[in-house]
Amino acid sequence: MLQSKSFVRKTKQGKVVKVVREHYLRDDIYCGASICKVCDSSTARLSPSASTILILDTNVVLNQIDLLENPAIDDVVVLSVVLEEVKNKNISVYNRLRTLCSNSMRKFFVFSNEYHKDTYVKQMAGESPNDRNDRAIRVATQWYQSHLGAAARVLLITNDRENKRKATEEGISAETVESYVKALGQPGLLDLLVQPAPEDVGMEEVEDLRPSKRKVIYSEHKPMSEITSGLHRGIYHQGKLRVNRYNPFEAYVGSESIGDEIIIYGRGNMNRAFDGDVVAVELLPQDQWQEEKSLSIADEEDEEEEDVHLVPSSADDAPRNTDLAQGSVGGTKAVLCRPSGRVVGIIKRNWHSYCGSLEPMPMPAGNGGIAHALFVSKDRRIPKIRIQTRQLGNLLDKRIIVAVDSWDCLSRYPSGHYVRTIGEIGDRDTESEVVLIENDINSRPFSLQVLACLPPLPWSVSSEDLANPCRLDLRHVCVFSVDPPGCKDIDDALHCTTLPNGNFEVGVHIADVTNFVHPGTPLDDEAAQRGTSVYLVERRIDMLPKPLTEDICSLRSDVERLAFSVIWEMTPQAEIISTKYTKSIIKSCAALSYIEAQARMDDSRLMDPLTMDLRNMNALAKVMRLRRIERGALTLASAEVKFQIDTETHDPLDIGMYQIREANQMVEEFMLAANVSVAEKILKHFPLCSLLRRHPSPTREMLEPLLRTAAAVGLNLDVSSSKALADSLDHAVGDDPYFNKLIRILATRCMTQAVYFCSGDLSPPEFHHYGLAAPLYTHFTSPIRRYADVIVHRLLAASLGLYKLPTIFQDNAQLTSTADNLNYRHRNAQMAGRASVELHTLIYFRKRPTDTEARIVKIRSNGFIVFVPKYGIEGPVYLTPRGEKGGGEWVVDEQQQKVKKMDGSISYSVLQTVMIHMEVVEPQPNRPKLELALICR
Amino acid sequence: MEFVSPEGLRLDGRRPMEMRQIRGEIGAVAKADGSAFFEMGNTKVIAAVYGPREVENRSQQISDQALVRCEYTMANFSTGDRMRKPKGDRRSTEISLVIRQTMEACILTHLMPRSQIDIFVQVLQADGGTRSACINAATLALADAGIPMRDLVTSCSAGYLNSTPLLDLNYVEDSAGGPDVTVGILPKLDKVTLLQMDAKLPMDIFENVMQLAIEGCKAIANYIREVLLENTKQLEYRRGP
Structure with missing residues (x-):
C-alpha cells in the first residue's frame, strides 16, 4: 500500500518548500512474539513464556534508559516511532537503545509500526506531531493486544499523563514506570529510576529537604x-x-x-x-x-x-x-x-554516567525509606551529584556508577540516579574496574562473532604460505627477538648478517597480523574500536583475542611464523644503502629478554653466532643513535616504575624504577629506523591517505615552568629548537648524579604527546616529529597491540601491490576519525596504566610506611610538591597544617623559587633534596590516601 | 545517516531489494506517433515519439540508417523549488545523449534509411532515477509508435549505501552521495546497452550492485511487456472481430 508523506520544510536559504516522500506500508512486518501463530517467528525475539509485553513511550526511553539496561526489564517492544523520536532528541540514548535491541541476550524487539499497514497513523488536521506520535504508540499497542489476543498482556508504559489517560479511555492497559517497577517488587530497581522533574508529578511529593537552601544559586540559562x-x-x-x-x-x-x-x-x-x-x-x-x-x-x-x-x-x-x-x-x-x-x-550536554562513591554520611534515622546522598565522582572534574537511594547502607562502602539527570538552578549540585555497583572501595579488582570504566576501556571478553574470525587452532604455516611467491622464506636466517622478561606478545624480531662486501644485512621482522585480521570483519572492527592493548600492573587487556596475541602472531622461538619484514643493507657506519620491504616466513632461534641479551653482549667469552650478531647490531645501533642525537633528537627521561607482583595474591611486593639497558636502546633504535623507513614508503605511495605520527613542537608558554625552575638553580636552557634543547640538557650537570635526569624529567612533562594523523589533513612541514627529530614517523612495529600499526601494515602491503587498499582509505573523513579514535584510545590506555600504577602504589604503601629521599619540584605558598625518584610519584608536602591557608608564616619567593619562613630561619628551594615520610592514612573511612610528610632534620 | 535500518527497511519502508511502485501507460500524447507515461514511485515522466519521418535537416540524413534524435527536458515544476532551468544545460544534454545512444542500440535503424525518429522525454516530477524512468517511457512510446526494435530496452538504477546494495534509489538516497549505478539492458538478448556510475566502488561489490540493477531491469521488462500486451488486446478489441 502506498502512502505519500508530504510536509513543508524551510531550506537553509530560508525558502519554504514542500517535500513529498513516498511511504510504503507493508504486510510482512512481524510482531516478534514467538507465541504468535500468524507471524513468521524466525526473527522473533520475545520469549515464549512472556506473560506481559511492554511497549514503551518515548519519554520513558529518554529518561529511564538505565532502568531498561537492567536485565530485570525484558520482553519489550520498541516501536520505530519511538526510536525515531529518541534519535532526534538524544543520540547517545538512541545508541544505547540500539545496542539493547541488537543484544541477543535481551528480549527487545523493534517493531516498525510506521511501515505496518495496520499501525500506520496519518497526522490529522490540527494535530501536533507529538500528539500524532503518541497516537501511533497507542494504535500500535492496541494492534499488539488484538493481534496476540489472550496469549499475552500488552502493557503500555508511559509517564505522559495525557497519553496514559487516553490509553485507558481506549481500553489499553497503561502504567507509569514507577508503578510498574514497584509492582515488580525489586527495591534495587527503584534506585535506577530517574526521579521525574517536579512539574511532572503531582503535588503529593514535592521534594524539598532544606527549605532554607531554596534560593537561586545559578543564573538561569538563556533560551x-x-x-x-x-x-x-x-x-x-x-x-x-x-x-x-x-x-x-x-x-x-x-x-x-x-x-x-x-x-x-x-x-x-x-x-x-x-x-x-x-x-x-x-x-x-x-x-x-x-x-x-x-x-x-x-x-x-x-x-x-x-x-x-x-x-x-x-x-x-x-x-x-x-x-x-x-x-x-x-x-x-x-x-x-x-x-x-x-x-x-x-x-x-555531555552527560554520561560516572564512577565514584557516596560521601560518607550517617545512616538516617528512619531506615528503609528513601535517603538522599551525595555522590563524589572519581573524576575530579565532575561536581558532586545528589542521588536518592533506598539501599544507603549497602552503597556507602561501594564504588558505584551514577548517571546525571538534571541540574536545577535552585540546586547547588546536579541530581542523578544510581546505575550499578562495581564493588567494595579499596578492593583491588573493584578499583581496577573503576580505572577501566573511567578511561572508557572495553575489557569485555571478545564476542563469538569476533572469535569466529580466528584461524582454527593449532595453527601452523601452511604450504600455500610457503608457496606464495610474495613471501620470502627466511627460515634459514638466524632471527631472534629481544623483549621484556615474560613477554608473550612478541611482535618484533631482528636479524643481522655480515655480507661478503663487509656491509651488514639488518632485518626487522614484525608479526604479520594483517594476514589474519582482514578489513571489514568483526575482528577488525573490534580491534579498530579498542585501538590498543592496555597494560595494567596486574593484567593486560588485549586488542586482539588471545590465540592471535600469544600464539599465532607472536614471534616465539623455534616456531615458523609469518612476518612483515624491513630489510636494510647497511655499511658498518650504519648508512642505509638499500631498503627492502617484504612479507616473509621466519623461524626465530631465540626469544631473549633484555637482561639475557645484555648479558650475552657483555660476556666476552661468548663467541657464538647469535652473540656476534647481537654485538654487530649493538655497534650499528650506537652509531644510529649518535646520529639521531646529533640531528636533535631529545633524550627524555621518564620515571617509569616497575612492580614485582606476588603471583598468588597479586599484591605488589616491591617497587622500583624501570632500568634501561643498552639492549633496550638497541632494539628501540632499529624499531625507530623501521618506522621511519615505512613512513617514507607509504607516504610516497599514498600521499593523501597515509597514517603517520607527529609530535608538535612545544610552544614557549609550555616550556615556561621548566625555564623558571632551571633559572632558579642558575641553569640557562636554550629552547629555540629541539637540537638546542638537547644540547643544553646535555650540559645541565649539577653536583649530584641525579640532577641531569631530574631536569630531563621536568622537560619531558612540558612536551605534548605525539599524535596519529592522516597525511591528507596536514601539510608536510607539520608532519615533523619533534622528540625524534624526524621529518616523518609512523608506527609499524607493534601490530599485535596497536591498531595504528595494523593500518600501516595494510598501507605498506598495498604500496607493494600485495593487496588492494581497503575502501576506508578512500574516505578521508573516515580515516581522520579513525586516527582520532586511536589517539583517544591511546591516551586512555596511558591514563589507565598510570592510574593502575597509582593504585598499586597505594596498596604497596598500605602496609609499609617508608622514609625516603625526595626532590622538591614546585613551590607553593603553604608547602611544596615533591618528586620521589625511587617510586616515581609526586605529591604535596605541607609546611603548615591544612586548612590554615598558609597562616602568613611562610613566604614564597617566586624569582628564586623558594619558600622561606618569616623569620628567615628555614628555607626550601626548588630541586632541593628533602627527607620525607610516606604513609597511607584514612582521613575518612574507606578513603585511603597516601600522605607525604617532611621529616625535620 | 542511516539509510537502511537494522530491521532492514529503507527510509520509505522498502526493503533493499525492492523497487518503487511502477506504472506505465500507453498513449499520453494523442498527436504523437507513439507516446507513453511512466512512473517509478514519485518520478513521473512522459515520452513522445515522432517518426520515422523525413529528415528535417538534409545534411544530417544518413543514407543507410535512420537518424535518432532525443530531447530530454525537466518541467520547471518537476522539482520542489520550481527553478527555471535553462534548456540545454549540461545535465540534460548528457542525459539526452545517453538516452539516444541507449535507444539507438535497440532500434533497427537500418530498416528505415534516410528517415528520422524523434524521441521527446519530459520529467513531470523528479524523485531520483529520472534517467531510468525516461528510458523505460521511451521504450513504451517507441513500441506504441510501432518502430521496429531488437528488443525492449529497460533501465533501472541501484546504489550502495550503509554497506548494502539498494535497488532503485529515490531522491533522498540518490543525494546521499553514494555510488549510483544505472544499467540498461535488452532483457531477451541479455545484453547491456547502458552502464553508468560516477563513484568509486570495489570490483566485487560493484558486480553485486550491477547484478541487482539487472534484476530490476528484468522486472521492469516483464511489467512493460504486460502493459504492451494489455494495450494490444485493447486495440484488438476495439477493432472488433
Missing part, C-alpha cells in the same frame, strides 16, 4: 533562540568546556571566534556546565578578568584536594598553571591577559 542570535552577533562564544583536571573550579572554552581560550573561574560562572558540554559563553568585562579569579577561590566550599599521583609523562597529563590553584600572588602575572567569561547557556 536557545537568544543564544543563537547572541552567537550571530558575536556577544556569545560557542565552544566545548574543558574543566581543569587538577582544579575543578577552573575551566577553559576553546573558542574559534576569539581564537583563544576563555577561562571560566568558579562553579557560579560555569553555571552548571559539565566537562565536555558545548556551551555558549559571554565574556566578562576586562576589569573583572583578574578579580573573578580570586573571588572564585574564596567561594569554593571545600578546598581543593591535592593528591599524591604519578609523575606526569607529558604536558597533557600535567596540571596546567597549577600555581594558580593555590592563589599564590606571583603566579597570576603570566595569565593576566587571558579573557575570562561565564556560561550563559548549554548548547549540548
Whole structure:
C-alpha cells in the first residue's frame, strides 16, 4: 500500500518548500512474539513464556534508559516511532537503545509500526506531531493486544499523563514506570529510576529537604533562540568546556571566534556546565578578568584536594598553571591577559554516567525509606551529584556508577540516579574496574562473532604460505627477538648478517597480523574500536583475542611464523644503502629478554653466532643513535616504575624504577629506523591517505615552568629548537648524579604527546616529529597491540601491490576519525596504566610506611610538591597544617623559587633534596590516601 | 545517516531489494506517433515519439540508417523549488545523449534509411532515477509508435549505501552521495546497452550492485511487456472481430 508523506520544510536559504516522500506500508512486518501463530517467528525475539509485553513511550526511553539496561526489564517492544523520536532528541540514548535491541541476550524487539499497514497513523488536521506520535504508540499497542489476543498482556508504559489517560479511555492497559517497577517488587530497581522533574508529578511529593537552601544559586540559562542570535552577533562564544583536571573550579572554552581560550573561574560562572558540554559563553568585562579569579577561590566550599599521583609523562597529563590553584600572588602575572567569561547557556550536554562513591554520611534515622546522598565522582572534574537511594547502607562502602539527570538552578549540585555497583572501595579488582570504566576501556571478553574470525587452532604455516611467491622464506636466517622478561606478545624480531662486501644485512621482522585480521570483519572492527592493548600492573587487556596475541602472531622461538619484514643493507657506519620491504616466513632461534641479551653482549667469552650478531647490531645501533642525537633528537627521561607482583595474591611486593639497558636502546633504535623507513614508503605511495605520527613542537608558554625552575638553580636552557634543547640538557650537570635526569624529567612533562594523523589533513612541514627529530614517523612495529600499526601494515602491503587498499582509505573523513579514535584510545590506555600504577602504589604503601629521599619540584605558598625518584610519584608536602591557608608564616619567593619562613630561619628551594615520610592514612573511612610528610632534620 | 535500518527497511519502508511502485501507460500524447507515461514511485515522466519521418535537416540524413534524435527536458515544476532551468544545460544534454545512444542500440535503424525518429522525454516530477524512468517511457512510446526494435530496452538504477546494495534509489538516497549505478539492458538478448556510475566502488561489490540493477531491469521488462500486451488486446478489441 502506498502512502505519500508530504510536509513543508524551510531550506537553509530560508525558502519554504514542500517535500513529498513516498511511504510504503507493508504486510510482512512481524510482531516478534514467538507465541504468535500468524507471524513468521524466525526473527522473533520475545520469549515464549512472556506473560506481559511492554511497549514503551518515548519519554520513558529518554529518561529511564538505565532502568531498561537492567536485565530485570525484558520482553519489550520498541516501536520505530519511538526510536525515531529518541534519535532526534538524544543520540547517545538512541545508541544505547540500539545496542539493547541488537543484544541477543535481551528480549527487545523493534517493531516498525510506521511501515505496518495496520499501525500506520496519518497526522490529522490540527494535530501536533507529538500528539500524532503518541497516537501511533497507542494504535500500535492496541494492534499488539488484538493481534496476540489472550496469549499475552500488552502493557503500555508511559509517564505522559495525557497519553496514559487516553490509553485507558481506549481500553489499553497503561502504567507509569514507577508503578510498574514497584509492582515488580525489586527495591534495587527503584534506585535506577530517574526521579521525574517536579512539574511532572503531582503535588503529593514535592521534594524539598532544606527549605532554607531554596534560593537561586545559578543564573538561569538563556533560551536557545537568544543564544543563537547572541552567537550571530558575536556577544556569545560557542565552544566545548574543558574543566581543569587538577582544579575543578577552573575551566577553559576553546573558542574559534576569539581564537583563544576563555577561562571560566568558579562553579557560579560555569553555571552548571559539565566537562565536555558545548556551551555558549559571554565574556566578562576586562576589569573583572583578574578579580573573578580570586573571588572564585574564596567561594569554593571545600578546598581543593591535592593528591599524591604519578609523575606526569607529558604536558597533557600535567596540571596546567597549577600555581594558580593555590592563589599564590606571583603566579597570576603570566595569565593576566587571558579573557575570562561565564556560561550563559548549554548548547549540548555531555552527560554520561560516572564512577565514584557516596560521601560518607550517617545512616538516617528512619531506615528503609528513601535517603538522599551525595555522590563524589572519581573524576575530579565532575561536581558532586545528589542521588536518592533506598539501599544507603549497602552503597556507602561501594564504588558505584551514577548517571546525571538534571541540574536545577535552585540546586547547588546536579541530581542523578544510581546505575550499578562495581564493588567494595579499596578492593583491588573493584578499583581496577573503576580505572577501566573511567578511561572508557572495553575489557569485555571478545564476542563469538569476533572469535569466529580466528584461524582454527593449532595453527601452523601452511604450504600455500610457503608457496606464495610474495613471501620470502627466511627460515634459514638466524632471527631472534629481544623483549621484556615474560613477554608473550612478541611482535618484533631482528636479524643481522655480515655480507661478503663487509656491509651488514639488518632485518626487522614484525608479526604479520594483517594476514589474519582482514578489513571489514568483526575482528577488525573490534580491534579498530579498542585501538590498543592496555597494560595494567596486574593484567593486560588485549586488542586482539588471545590465540592471535600469544600464539599465532607472536614471534616465539623455534616456531615458523609469518612476518612483515624491513630489510636494510647497511655499511658498518650504519648508512642505509638499500631498503627492502617484504612479507616473509621466519623461524626465530631465540626469544631473549633484555637482561639475557645484555648479558650475552657483555660476556666476552661468548663467541657464538647469535652473540656476534647481537654485538654487530649493538655497534650499528650506537652509531644510529649518535646520529639521531646529533640531528636533535631529545633524550627524555621518564620515571617509569616497575612492580614485582606476588603471583598468588597479586599484591605488589616491591617497587622500583624501570632500568634501561643498552639492549633496550638497541632494539628501540632499529624499531625507530623501521618506522621511519615505512613512513617514507607509504607516504610516497599514498600521499593523501597515509597514517603517520607527529609530535608538535612545544610552544614557549609550555616550556615556561621548566625555564623558571632551571633559572632558579642558575641553569640557562636554550629552547629555540629541539637540537638546542638537547644540547643544553646535555650540559645541565649539577653536583649530584641525579640532577641531569631530574631536569630531563621536568622537560619531558612540558612536551605534548605525539599524535596519529592522516597525511591528507596536514601539510608536510607539520608532519615533523619533534622528540625524534624526524621529518616523518609512523608506527609499524607493534601490530599485535596497536591498531595504528595494523593500518600501516595494510598501507605498506598495498604500496607493494600485495593487496588492494581497503575502501576506508578512500574516505578521508573516515580515516581522520579513525586516527582520532586511536589517539583517544591511546591516551586512555596511558591514563589507565598510570592510574593502575597509582593504585598499586597505594596498596604497596598500605602496609609499609617508608622514609625516603625526595626532590622538591614546585613551590607553593603553604608547602611544596615533591618528586620521589625511587617510586616515581609526586605529591604535596605541607609546611603548615591544612586548612590554615598558609597562616602568613611562610613566604614564597617566586624569582628564586623558594619558600622561606618569616623569620628567615628555614628555607626550601626548588630541586632541593628533602627527607620525607610516606604513609597511607584514612582521613575518612574507606578513603585511603597516601600522605607525604617532611621529616625535620 | 542511516539509510537502511537494522530491521532492514529503507527510509520509505522498502526493503533493499525492492523497487518503487511502477506504472506505465500507453498513449499520453494523442498527436504523437507513439507516446507513453511512466512512473517509478514519485518520478513521473512522459515520452513522445515522432517518426520515422523525413529528415528535417538534409545534411544530417544518413543514407543507410535512420537518424535518432532525443530531447530530454525537466518541467520547471518537476522539482520542489520550481527553478527555471535553462534548456540545454549540461545535465540534460548528457542525459539526452545517453538516452539516444541507449535507444539507438535497440532500434533497427537500418530498416528505415534516410528517415528520422524523434524521441521527446519530459520529467513531470523528479524523485531520483529520472534517467531510468525516461528510458523505460521511451521504450513504451517507441513500441506504441510501432518502430521496429531488437528488443525492449529497460533501465533501472541501484546504489550502495550503509554497506548494502539498494535497488532503485529515490531522491533522498540518490543525494546521499553514494555510488549510483544505472544499467540498461535488452532483457531477451541479455545484453547491456547502458552502464553508468560516477563513484568509486570495489570490483566485487560493484558486480553485486550491477547484478541487482539487472534484476530490476528484468522486472521492469516483464511489467512493460504486460502493459504492451494489455494495450494490444485493447486495440484488438476495439477493432472488433
